[in-house]
Amino acid sequence: MDGPEILRVSGLTKVFGHGDAAVRAVDGVALNVCGGELVLIMGPSGSGKTTLLTMIGGLLRPTSGSVVIEGLDITTLSEARLAPVRRKSVGFIFQSFNLWDSLTVLENVELPLNIAGIRGREARQRAQSLLTDRGLESRLSFRTRDLSGGEKQRVSIARALANEPRLLLADEPTANLDSKHGRDVMHLLHDVAKKGDRAVMVVSHDHRIREVADRVLWLEDGRFKDMGRLVTDPVCGMSVDVDESRASLRHGEQTYYFCSKGCSWEFQEEPEVFLRKGVSSSGAG
Amino acid sequence: MVPVARRNLFSEKGRFAISVAGVAFAVLLILIVLALYRGFSRSGQTFKELSGDLWVVQQGTTDPFHSLSLLDSERIASVRETPGVASAIPVLSRQMEFEAGGGRPSARFMALDVSSSTPLSDEMRESYIPAPGRIVIDRTLSRKTGLDTGDTVVISGEALVIDHVRSAGGESFQQFVFMNFSDAQRVYGVHDIVNYAMVIVSPGADPRNVAAAISDRDAGVSVFTADGFAKSVRKEINESFLPIITILLAIGFVVGAAVVGLTIYTATIERSREYGVMKAVGGSPSFLYHIVLSQSAMLTASGFVVGLGAAVGVARLAAELVPDFATDFQPGDVASVLAAAGLMALVASFVPVRRINGIDPAVVLRA
Numbered sequence: 001m002d003g004p005e006i007l008r009v010s011g012l013t014k015v016f017g018h019g020d021a022a023v024r025a026v027d028g029v030a031l032n033v034c035g036g037e038l039v040l041i042m043g044p045s046g047s048g049k050t051t052l053l054t055m056i057g058g059l060l061r062p063t064s065g066s067v068v069i070e071g072l073d074i075t076t077l078s079e080a081r082l083a084p085v086r087r088k089s090v091g092f093i094f095q096s097f098n099l100w101d102s103l104t105v106l107e108n109v110e111l112p113l114n115i116a117g118i119r120g121r122e123a124r125q126r127a128q129s130l131l132t133d134r135g136l137e138s139r140l141s142f143r144t145r146d147l148s149g150g151e152k153q154r155v156s157i158a159r160a161l162a163n164e165p166r167l168l169l170a171d172e173p174t175a176n177l178d179s180k181h182g183r184d185v186m187h188l189l190h191d192v193a194k195k196g197d198r199a200v201m202v203v204s205h206d207h208r209i210r211e212v213a214d215r216v217l218w219l220e221d222g223r224f225k226d227m228g229r230l231v232t233d234p235v236c237g238m239s240v241d242v243d244e245s246r247a248s249l250r251h252g253e254q255t256y257y258f259c260s261k262g263c264s265w266e267f268q269e270e271p272e273v274f275l276r277k278g279v280s281s282s283g284a285g
Numbered sequence: 286m287v288p289v290a291r292r293n294l295f296s297e298k299g300r301f302a303i304s305v306a307g308v309a310f311a312v313l314l315i316l317i318v319l320a321l322y323r324g325f326s327r328s329g330q331t332f333k334e335l336s337g338d339l340w341v342v343q344q345g346t347t348d349p350f351h352s353l354s355l356l357d358s359e360r361i362a363s364v365r366e367t368p369g370v371a372s373a374i375p376v377l378s379r380q381m382e383f384e385a386g387g388g389r390p391s392a393r394f395m396a397l398d399v400s401s402s403t404p405l406s407d408e409m410r411e412s413y414i415p416a417p418g419r420i421v422i423d424r425t426l427s428r429k430t431g432l433d434t435g436d437t438v439v440i441s442g443e444a445l446v447i448d449h450v451r452s453a454g455g456e457s458f459q460q461f462v463f464m465n466f467s468d469a470q471r472v473y474g475v476h477d478i479v480n481y482a483m484v485i486v487s488p489g490a491d492p493r494n495v496a497a498a499i500s501d502r503d504a505g506v507s508v509f510t511a512d513g514f515a516k517s518v519r520k521e522i523n524e525s526f527l528p529i530i531t532i533l534l535a536i537g538f539v540v541g542a543a544v545v546g547l548t549i550y551t552a553t554i555e556r557s558r559e560y561g562v563m564k565a566v567g568g569s570p571s572f573l574y575h576i577v578l579s580q581s582a583m584l585t586a587s588g589f590v591v592g593l594g595a596a597v598g599v600a601r602l603a604a605e606l607v608p609d610f611a612t613d614f615q616p617g618d619v620a621s622v623l624a625a626a627g628l629m630a631l632v633a634s635f636v637p638v639r640r641i642n643g644i645d646p647a648v649v650l651r652a
Contacts, residue, residue: 050650050651053650054647054650057565057650059565059645059646059647059649059650060647080569083564083567083568083569084567085567086565086566086567086646087566087567087568088567092565092566092649092650094562094649094650098558098559098562098649100289100559100562101296101559102289102292102293102295102296102556102559103287103289103292107287107292110287111287111289111563112566112567114286114287115563115566115567115568115569115572116567119286120286159566163567171650
């Protein structure tokens with residue numbers, strides 16, 4: 001990407017527990033994200049995606065490594081100095097929206113501005129403008145519980161942008177949405193990255209987000225894997241590392257890789273049934 | 286500024302109402318107990334309302350209600366001759382039953398032997414020195430017995446007519462009836478003996494020096510200032526009621542603090558995730574403390590206003606039903622209760638604030 005570098009992650013590691021019970025949730029991750037770039041991080045459950053996002057957002061201290069946001073290494077900061085970074089430099093979008101139920105839609109966006117010291121009419125106008133830009137002008141005085149899932153996520157995006165952060169972190173932003181609203185949110189995130197020259201990092205299982213992502217990274221066992229070595233099991237649809245697949249079969253001109261022996265047996269019985277499903281990228285030549 | 290505290294409180298209206306009622310109950314309890322104590326503390330006030338600077342009693346007399354004092358005319362004469370004494374008024378005083386409206390209530394009957402030359406104002410004479418055959422009763426006695434101006438009461442076979450009801454006066458433990466001195470002598474069956482001498486000191490004389498001179502002159506008497514005589518009545522009240530009142534006040538405070546504390550704590554627990562989000566988006570600890578303290582303060586202030594109104598209402602209702610229920614709401618006490626309520630809010634916020642400190646902002650990224 002051509003934009004300025006906003007996020008630089010180096011050797012980021014998080015170990016939970018000690019001794020034999022120690023688990024390396026994130027293991028030496030390195031990553032750079034520039035302005036205008038939308039990076040999608042995918043991976044199986046328990047692969048360390050959310051832990052990685054939590055550390056990048058300054059909500060969890062890493063065991064080692066560094067997270068540099070706009071030139072500032074946040075891993076060395078005290079909790080008191082981390083709060084202003086989260087306030088100004090990072091915006092969060094959550095799977096379960098995490099809106100403040102007792103507040104109105106407008107107040108949900110106004111509050112982060114208040115927290116950053118912007119109050120009164122200025123805060124209200126800025127919040128109003130952010131919500132209007134996202135098609136929520138008729139919902140300003142609504143309670144958040146009265147909104148649809150898609151509307152809630154749009155409020156959440158407006159709130160994340162309130163203090164104009166350069167880095168936006170989204171954790172499964174489409175997981176609780178139907179396909180139409182999920183697609184809307186994807187395009188909103190794309191616009192946020194491109195038009196605002198922001199770095200947007202999305203953690204998701206949702207393959208549709210690939211459409212708008214500039215880069216897709218695969219995280220497994222706390223480490224990024226080469227997407228070029230990943231294929232899809234034609235039976236169950238899981239992503240499988242070619243080098244670590246449990247079984248492989250040659251059919252026609254292609255080799256197919258499976259997550260388990262069971263899947264390979266099923267495929268062997270009726271390969272055409274699974275191939276008709278049209279799972280793309282399932283085989284290697 | 287987004288009113289987060291107000292929104293949080295009012296989002297659960299039922300719980301807010303119950304919590305306000307709890308705090309109001311605590312404030313009501315504290316205010317009523319204090320007002321009752323102040324009402325009790327008016328006991329003996331009648332001795333201050335009379336114009337005497339000093340009260341001379343028989344040596345060893347502890348107070349006017351529980352101790353008998355007898356002074357003969359020689360002692361009264363000795364008091365009158367003491368330098369600095371402008372006037373020494375003989376006073377008869379006795380708790381007595383009387384017949385009125387088919388019942389036999391009792392009251393403290395008092396009579397002052399006042400001549401035309403005694404330096405007493407017309408107002409004092411009108412209020413406390415009725416003509417022969419007439420008496421003056423206080424407001425509380427009137428309400429307790431239903432007696433009013435023009436009614437007749439019978440005391441030791443002597444029929445006396447109520448001249449008027451004093452608008453002032455009225456004590457919790459003691460009601461006063463003022464009668465003519467000659468009537469009192471006849472009713473009590475005494476001629477040369479009185480109970481006290483009420484002394485008015487000469488202009489410019491120091492009452493303390495005059496009291497010392499009276500005591501020096503006659504070792505058989507003791508001298509109280511008017512304030513000291515009134516206080517001697519309250520001494521018993523203070524000794525017996527103050528510990529109870531202190532305990533009731535402490536209970537009221539604890540109940541109030543517990544109600545506010547539990548409400549705010551529950552609200553904090555329920556909104557842990559929301560506080561976590563505030564932390565995640567950069568909310569400083571002081572910003573979050575401000576929300577919790579504001580919630581406590583609003584709850585306590587609402588409870589205080591409702592409690593104050595309820596206390597005044599309860600006091601009025603109780604006074605209608607029980608005339609002895611003498612309450613006195615003093616601005617200083619109300620201000621003190623307001624300050625205590627503020628302290629209550631502060632104490633009640635302590636645990637929720639600790640809870641907020643412990644909230645991990647990373648909780649927001651857990652599904």
